[in-house]
Amino acid sequence: MGGVNIPPVEAILDTAVVVALPMRQRFRGITVREALLFEGPRGWGEFGAFTEYDDAEAAWWLAAGIEAAHQGPPAALRDEVAINATVPAVAADEVAAILARHPGVTTAKVKVAEPGDTLDDEVARIEAVRAVVPTVRVDANGKWSVSQAITAIRALGELEYVEQPCASIEELAAVRAAVTTRIAADESIRRAEDPLRVVRAGAADVAVLKVAPLGGMRRVLALAEQIDLDIVISSALDTAVGISAGIATAAALPTAPPACGLGTGSLFEVDVAATPPSVGGVLATRTVVPDGRAPLAAQHRRDWWIYRVRRVHALLADGHPAARS
Ligand SMILES: O=C(O)CCC(=O)c1ccccc1C(=O)O
Numbered sequence: 599m600g601g602v603n604i605p606p607v608e609a610i611l612d613t614a615v616v617v618a619l620p621m622r623q624r625f626r627g628i629t630v631r632e633a634l635l636f637e638g639p640r641g642w643g644e645f646g647a648f649t650e651y652d653d654a655e656a657a658w659w660l661a662a663g664i665e666a667a668h669q670g671p672p673a674a675l676r677d678e679v680a681i682n683a684t685v686p687a688v689a690a691d692e693v694a695a696i697l698a699r700h701p702g703v704t705t706a707k708v709k710v711a712e713p714g715d716t717l718d719d720e721v722a723r724i725e726a727v728r729a730v731v732p733t734v735r736v737d738a739n740g741k742w743s744v745s746q747a748i749t750a751i752r753a754l755g756e757l758e759y760v761e762q763p764c765a766s767i768e769e770l771a772a773v774r775a776a777v778t779t780r781i782a783a784d785e786s787i788r789r790a791e792d793p794l795r796v797v798r799a800g801a802a803d804v805a806v807l808k809v810a811p812l813g814g815m816r817r818v819l820a821l822a823e824q825i826d827l828d829i830v831i832s833s834a835l836d837t838a839v840g841i842s843a844g845i846a847t848a849a850a851l852p853t854a855p856p857a858c859g860l861g862t863g864s865l866f867e868v869d870v871a872a873t874p875p876s877v878g879g880v881l882a883t884r885t886v887v888p889d890g891r892a893p894l895a896a897q898h899r900r901d902w903w904i905y906r907v908r909r910v911h912a913l914l915a916d917g918h919p920a921a922r923s
């Protein structure tokens with residue numbers, strides 16, 4: 599299913615650039631987003647597995663980058679994709695400036711349940727969002743218990759859906775049975791078999807699929823084909839190179855998805871290239887070539903990424919499932 603042929607590691611390392619993108623707002627505990635970018639015969643690919651991920655996990659991300667650089671995007675069925683603005687767990691008075699980076703956007707995804715966040719903070723943040731955009735979804739990243747989730751959902755008003763309110767599939771199903779708000783699964787879908795478990799458990803209405811952690815554009819499209827849930831394609835805090843793969847995937851789905859979580863480029867102070875901005879909450883498909891504007895990682899961090907690519911590449915070459923079709 600969408601497995602990629604693995605090129606020699608030198609084909610990756612010969613063009614490797616390691617960037618360190620400063621973020622405007624801390625997100626997922628990250629203030630500087632590092633990634634290794636490389637060029638292949640079909641364009642640029644990104645390897646940006648979060649630094650705490652082990653090599654076996656990171657192999658899926660490298661396979662996704664190799665697919666982009668060596669196979670290129672799947673055939674597009676449309677040339678633009680609706681996106682949500684992503685609102686980190688900020689104070690309510692910071693919300694307007696964040697939304698202003700996506701003029702005309704009509705859907706926002708708001709982070710909730712972060713350490714130190716109270717329900718009052720969340721209600722205020724969401725009210726500030728609702729003053730600007732009509733459709734609001736929230737993402738708890740699995741951090742609520744079932745009872746906290748039910749209490750919060752009742753307090754937060756009309757939501758399009760709640761993404762990953764709790765950590766486990768069983769808890770998602772329990773929350774879903776107790777509320778009328780739709781539930782989305784994100785972290786519960788990191789393996790090919792996960793969407794089917796989510797569906798079987800009645801745990802979600804929406805599947806959030808991310809190209810890099812799931813091993814590439816074609817793998818995501820194959821997963822989407824197997825499940826009868828609404829599909830939202832989201833970023834893994836990708837640079838503009840990874841975002842272009844997310845857009846290409848959303849543009850290749852048989853039906854246009856609801857607003858996708860691909861607006862995270864605006865969380866960076868600088869990205870790896872100038873890219874067309876979102877207009878009216880829509881991003882156009884694009885080819886991204888890093889243009890040298892992004893800050894490069896310090897030498898010791900570059901060395902760390904290159905050693906990581908060597909190890910992870912060796913796993914793929916040794917038959918890691920991300921390398922198989
Ligand atoms: O979905 C979005 O709006 C942006 C993507 C996003 O939130 C995200 C980005 C990196 C890591 C985790 C997540 C997440 O959905 O939890």
Ligand SMILES: [Mg+2]
Pocket residue numbers: 737739761762784785806
């Ligand atoms: Mg999420």
